[in-house]
Amino acid sequence: MNLSRIRKPLEIIYVLLIVVMAAATVIENVKGTLFVQQSVYGSWWFMALWALLAALAIAYILKRHVHRWNILLLHAAMVVMLLGALLTHLTAYQGIVHLRGDQPSNEVEQMTSMTETTRRTLPFYVRLDRFEKLNHVGTDAAADYVTRFVIMDGPRSVHAQVSMNKIYHYRGIRFYQASYDTDNQGSYLSVNSDPWGIPVTYTGYALFFVALLWLLVDPKGTFRSLCRELAASDSFGNALGIILLLSLSLPAKAQTTIPEKTADRFGHLLINYNERICPVQTFALDFTQKLYGRRSYEGRSAEQVLFSWIFYPQEWNNEPFIRVKNKEMRRQFGLPDHASVNAFFRNGSYILGPALVEYGQGNNDTFHKACADIDGKLALVMQLRQGDPLSLFPYTFHDGTTQWFSPFEKYPKRLPRREILFFRNVFPLIYGQLLQGNNGTVDEILMKIGEYQQKEGGKSLPSRLAYRAEIIYNACPLATVLFVVNLTLGILGIILVFWNRFSFLPLKILLGLSFAALTFLLALRWIITGNIPMGNGYETMLSVAWMTQLATLIYIICTRKGSGLMTAFAFLLSGFFLLVSHLSMMDPAMGPLVPVLNSPLLSIHVSFMMMSYALLALTFLCGVMGLLSKRRAGPLQLLSRIFLYPAIVTLGIGIFLGAVWANVSWGNYWSWDPKETWALITFMIYAVALHTQSLPWLKLPHHYHLLMTLAFLSIVMTYFGVNYFLSGMHSYA
Numbered sequence: 001m002n003l004s005r006i007r008k009p010l011e012i013i014y015v016l017l018i019v020v021m022a023a024a025t026v027i028e029n030v031k032g033t034l035f036v037q038q039s040v041y042g043s044w045w046f047m048a049l050w051a052l053l054a055a056l057a058i059a060y061i062l063k064r065h066v067h068r069w070n071i072l073l074l075h076a077a078m079v080v081m082l083l084g085a086l087l088t089h090l091t092a093y094q095g096i097v098h099l100r101g102d103q104p105s106n107e108v109e110q111m112t113s114m115t116e117t118t119r120r121t122l123p124f125y126v127r128l129d130r131f132e133k134l135n136h137v138g139t140d141a142a143a144d145y146v147t148r149f150v151i152m153d154g155p156r157s158v159h160a161q162v163s164m165n166k167i168y169h170y171r172g173i174r175f176y177q178a179s180y181d182t183d184n185q186g187s188y189l190s191v192n193s194d195p196w197g198i199p200v201t202y203t204g205y206a207l208f209f210v211a212l213l214w215l216l217v218d219p220k221g222t223f224r225s226l227c228r229e230l231a232a233s234d235s236f237g238n239a240l241g242i243i244l245l246l247s248l249s250l251p252a253k254a255q256t257t258i259p260e261k262t263a264d265r266f267g268h269l270l271i272n273y274n275e276r277i278c279p280v281q282t283f284a285l286d287f288t289q290k291l292y293g294r295r296s297y298e299g300r301s302a303e304q305v306l307f308s309w310i311f312y313p314q315e316w317n318n319e320p321f322i323r324v325k326n327k328e329m330r331r332q333f334g335l336p337d338h339a340s341v342n343a344f345f346r347n348g349s350y351i352l353g354p355a356l357v358e359y360g361q362g363n364n365d366t367f368h369k370a371c372a373d374i375d376g377k378l379a380l381v382m383q384l385r386q387g388d389p390l391s392l393f394p395y396t397f398h399d400g401t402t403q404w405f406s407p408f409e410k411y412p413k414r415l416p417r418r419e420i421l422f423f424r425n426v427f428p429l430i431y432g433q434l435l436q437g438n439n440g441t442v443d444e445i446l447m448k449i450g451e452y453q454q455k456e457g458g459k460s461l462p463s464r465l466a467y468r469a470e471i472i473y474n475a476c477p478l479a480t481v482l483f484v485v486n487l488t489l490g491i492l493g494i495i496l497v498f499w500n501r502f503s504f505l506p507l508k509i510l511l512g513l514s515f516a517a518l519t520f521l522l523a524l525r526w527i528i529t530g531n532i533p534m535g536n537g538y539e540t541m542l543s544v545a546w547m548t549q550l551a552t553l554i555y556i557i558c559t560r561k562g563s564g565l566m567t568a569f570a571f572l573l574s575g576f577f578l579l580v581s582h583l584s585m586m587d588p589a590m591g592p593l594v595p596v597l598n599s600p601l602l603s604i605h606v607s608f609m610m611m612s613y614a615l616l617a618l619t620f621l622c623g624v625m626g627l628l629s630k631r632r633a634g635p636l637q638l639l640s641r642i643f644l645y646p647a648i649v650t651l652g653i654g655i656f657l658g659a660v661w662a663n664v665s666w667g668n669y670w671s672w673d674p675k676e677t678w679a680l681i682t683f684m685i686y687a688v689a690l691h692t693q694s695l696p697w698l699k700l701p702h703h704y705h706l707l708m709t710l711a712f713l714s715i716v717m718t719y720f721g722v723n724y725f726l727s728g729m730h731s732y733a
């Protein structure tokens with residue numbers, strides 16, 4: 001009876017905290033970050049809820065006489081983390097110091113409310129030595145921000161330096177690179193002092209890591225017991241269903257065709273595109289895909305299309321090349337699925353003009369967003385006609401800096417006259433030779449441009465390996481092929497399993513081949529960008545698909561047995577993730593990472609998070625199949641729980657590795673960003689499923705599978721809801 005009196009309020013507060021945190025992320029999107037920081041996360045009642053939860057949990061554990069050390073350590077670690085957070089709240093301070101010129105400062109500005117700030121004095125002075133914005137060679141993309149400054153502490157002077165992901169410690173105070181003046185003559189440093197909270201919190205993290213790993217390796221633990229039970233079992237599987245895709249093909253002929261050989265040579269030149277140096281082929285593919293919706297047009301390669309648009313723009317004005325996806329837009333303006341450039345100009349006016357004015361005034365419904373999207377496509381056409389995107393010509397100055405120029409831009413005075421004449425005249429020269437039909441001469445000119453690029457490109461040029469990798473990557477839309485193949489094999493495999501006309505071995509081999517192909521695709525992107533392929537929504541979806549297949553293959557190898565149904569669902573699930581990556585809201589374009597994201601710690605954090613998402617997706621499949629098939633519900637519950645334990649471990653490690661990275665980069669190990677909050681909510685929801693002893697109803701397969709199915713909504717919210725609909729540092733919207 002006493003135990004029940006503790007458990008009921010414990011459950012209520014646990015659920016209440018989840019609801020409050022979820023609501024706060026939505027309120028933040030409306031009211032702003034500062035509002036929820038002060039009204040929710042920083043409020044006395046929110047802290048009281050956490051304190052009450054911890055107190056009740058301790059009382060419940062003591063009352064139940066829990067003696068398993070890993071369970072005790074896990075919950076003790078959480079209490080230590082809450083204590084560290086309390087110490088941070090009570091004793092720490094954070095603010096901004098602005099350094100400019102040679103004027104020393106010891107004033108730190110802190111925001112105390114939505115409209116008020118206060119000033120705190122440092123026990124020493126800080127003076128700016130120099131601020132530098134370092135760019136990737138040959139581009140304007142920032143590689144790092146570096147501030148060199150001097151700490152003047154009485155008679156003592158200390159030279160210090162901070163940059164993104166590299167902080168400086170002095171007398172218990174940490175300095176971070178925060179921002180800089182637009183003229184690059186001043187720098188803003190974040191100042192953080194938390195001498196008590198961070199050590200206690202990090203101690204909690206360390207204990208938490210140990211306890212999580214202990215859950216997996218403890219020979220007397222539940223996870224190892226489940227594995228032994230599975231090894232003795234002959235039936236298991238999992239599930240999901242459905243997806244369809246259609247592809248468009250339409251119309252017309254351009255009046256002028258560029259020879260494929262010439263266009264291919266043009267595509268192998270280099271260009272400064274998307275703030276990185278890459279083959280023109282990449283820009284051509286993006287141009288054709290963005291405007292037409294496919295990689296080619298009426299049998300013409302993307303390189304032929306781009307080359308023809310550059311030199312014969314008038315001939316393209318009436319080509320149905322601009323894809324119009326929005327039905328309302330097509331209906332209102334009388335447009336086909338693919339419209340010409342001229343179709344948007346009638347009676348001397350731009351038909352999208354009024355809608356764009358309304359869009360600029362805040363009307364952001366689907367129709368107006370579609371109009372803005374088409375306007376962006378037409379703007380790209382106009383820019384191409386002016387030569388703006390065609391930064392094909394590098395020049396390395398005497399100071400070692402390399403800059404890439406387009407044919408018709410305004411050149412700096414220090415650029416030699418000879419180079420200016422070459423840049424301005426080479427395209428008219430090519431056009432003249434095309435008019436005369438001298439394609440051989442055009443090929444020679446393009447070859448000379450390539451030689452010039454190699455001579456003047458300097459350190460901005462990609463390595464030969466990266467260049468070849470990108471050419472191979474562009475040759476085939478491997479991700480698109482894989483999502484079609486994987487979905488097809490998944491659906492076919494399920495049909496054959498239920499018809500009992502299935503051989504497991506061929507599907508297992510095909511899964512291995514699909515995994516190898518996806519590994520090859522990710523390796524190419526890694527080589528091309530030089531960064532682990534988890535830098536955007538597109539890449540993380542590829543990585544989740546890869547980890548889903550990896551988890552299935554490891555399971556098959558380790559257990560030395562396999563389920564045809566499980567393998568089929570691995571195909572379905574990976575195909576689903578690849579399909580999601582294929583959606584238009586995820587941009588496959590590659591570019592340099594912003595400096596703060598260029599951290600090995602961040603890559604490890606994202607890897608663990610993606611691994612957990614893949615494993616939790618498998619528990620979702622088990623849940624769906626368990627609800628649909630009572631006969632398989634028991635074995636599916638066993639399989640789901642085996643996936644759940646490593647999923648919880650990787651999710652927990654991923655969350656707190658992210659906290660450590662945030663502390664190194666931003667000065668806050670936990671800032672209640674919506675992504676952080678929803679990751680914590682997800683962890684708390686899935687952690688419920690581990691408590692089968694305290695919650696006996698979870699032992700029933702139907703109840704367990706229902707929880708696993710509904711819990712996956714938190715994953716959907718964490719990834720898609722936060723990334724595309726809520727505000728915060730993780731938002732892509």
